[in-house]
Amino acid sequence: MHAPATPIDIDLLIEARWIIPVEPAGQVLEHHAVAVRDGRILELLPSDQARQRYRPGQLRTLGDHVLIPGLVNLHAHAAMNLLRGYADDLPLMRWLTERIWPAEQKHVSHDFVRDGTLLACAEMLRGGVTTFSDMYFFPDAAAEAALEAGMRAALGVVVLEFPSAWASDADQYLSKGLAVRDRFKHEPLLHFTLAPHAPYTVSDATFERIRTLAEQLSLPIHMHVHETGEEIERSLSEHGVRPLERLHRLGLVGPELIAVHAVHLDEGDVALLARQGASVAHCPTSNMKLASGASPLPALIAAGVNAGLGSDGVASNNRLDLFQEMRHAGLMAKLTSGDAAALPAEQLLHMATLGGARALGIEHETGSIRPGKSADLCAISLDEAETRPCYSPLSHLVYAAGREHVTDVWVAGIARVAQGNLLHLHNNELKARARLWQNQVAL
Known part of the structure; x- marks a missing residue:
């Protein structure tokens, strides 16, 4: 024996x-x-x-x-937790130009981003989210907050053509953002993306530079694409083609692209995303709240496009809740397709976990329960x-x-929530910081 x-x-x-x-x-x-x-x-x-x-x-x-x-939130603006409920019941462009951009110009700073991201991390962790893909200013502050919270984060090197409190022009956005990546690239919980805001806020010349950097550094490209009908019309007027076709001609539609929202897609757009191996970050609650429209998600999935779920920021959603996103994605798909079998629960959980991880290129690390993974x-x-x-x-x-x-x-492997309670962040301190910022923003 x-x-x-x-x-x-x-x-x-x-x-x-x-x-x-x-x-x-x-x-x-x-x-x-x-x-x-x-x-x-x-x-x-x-x-x-x-x-x-x-x-x-x-x-x-x-x-x-x-x-x-752990759930993967494929698209967030975490620091915007400090603007929850600040600009409700407006369509996207009015929401941006009349409320959000002016508030950001006045209030966004390193401390704003750090405190807002900490508040977001607390909300996400308590909701089962272990990874989030962020697009916002001061990514160094977001990195500090994510590390303090003990969360996995993919931080975007945000790029715009107009100035903000973070940078003055596209060159500075890139140089400062890449310097943050260099500073934190050895942190095992932190990953990075190139994050041009959208086709309507970034020039061809900047996109060409982003394409080169993505190839050299093997970084995903995280970008709002085809969010509204107005965006399509503007691109046709200014460039003569739809935004995705413009990006394709510039060499940005490939496996590295995470097309956020991807609401207004025709059959050619769907086929292009599938053929080029791009991913989509589906944000159903934000799309409904801003009346942006309904993504043809069943068609994308049927074509073989990898898809993940995102909350967007709480200024256009009010919750960083992946359970809500799974439910809304499933119900919206059934409603718009007329097919009650569209997007079954198994597919929705895949989107909220492994689909998001694959889009970020970290599926070897997270997204499923397999030996060897985190x-x-x-x-x-x-x-x-x-x-x-x-x-x-x-x-x-x-x-x-x-x-x-x-x-x-x-x-x-480290417990961050136990029996519903946060273990490494303090609720009273977070609420106090939120009150201080509310008093400033409300002035």
Whole structure:
């Protein structure tokens, strides 16, 4: 007879009633466990086997919970948490020109961005988001906030042709943003993108420079594209082609492109995105709130376009809530396509996790529960009256549960939320900072 094997020492063992690893697609495991060592997933296996094989420094047993990969918010303007509810009930261009841009010109600073991003990180972590892709000024301040919160972030090197408190012209936006990347590029939780604001705010010459930098530095290009009908008309008037075709001619439509919103697409646009391997960041709540329109998401998915979900900023959404985005994306797709089978729950969870990670080029690191990946994980309780009975935990994640049911969140194996409570950020301090900024902005 062989002697029993000596248990392997690990840092953390998480047992759950259900685990949905996202890879392979559609799999729902019952009574399984995730073994974590040095911040990475060591193994996913049945709970009874895990108890015999491993000796964890910490054991977390989740009763009627579902464990999923941490959610990936593919498009946010995190610091705009300080402008929540500031410019409601306006269409996009009036929202920008009459309210948002003037407020930003007056108030945005390093401290504004740091405090606003910290507030956003607290909201996202409590809602199960472990990674966010940000597009805003002062990315150095956003980096400091993300590191303090212990979140994974892809920070955009924002580019515009007009001045702001951060930079005076496109050259300075690029030089300052790339200097931030150089400063933080060795931080394992931080990633970077090139983030030209939109085709209507960036020149051809700047786009050509961005294309070269993307190729040289292997960085994604994160950009608002085809958000409104007005944007299409303006491009046709000024350039003679639709914005996506203009970007294509400039060499920017490829696997590195994350086309944010992508609402007003015709069949040629969809085919171009699919053929070139681009990704789309779908922001259904913001698109509805600004009356921008409904993205042809089912057609994009059918064509093979990779898609993730984004919240946009809270000034045009009011919540950084990926559960809401999954639900709204699914319901909008069914409504606009006339097909009740459009975008099933499995596809929506993929968009909120692995789809976003793939768009950012970090799918080797996060987005699914697989050995070798970072232990970015989220636990959701399905043990409440409003989540009973539960015939399908996958369905419940989209159609019944919400961010209020998130109990535990880990980033790189470190607990950031436990039993619904933030562990490394202090609510009273965050609320005090929010009050101070509210008093300034409201003047």
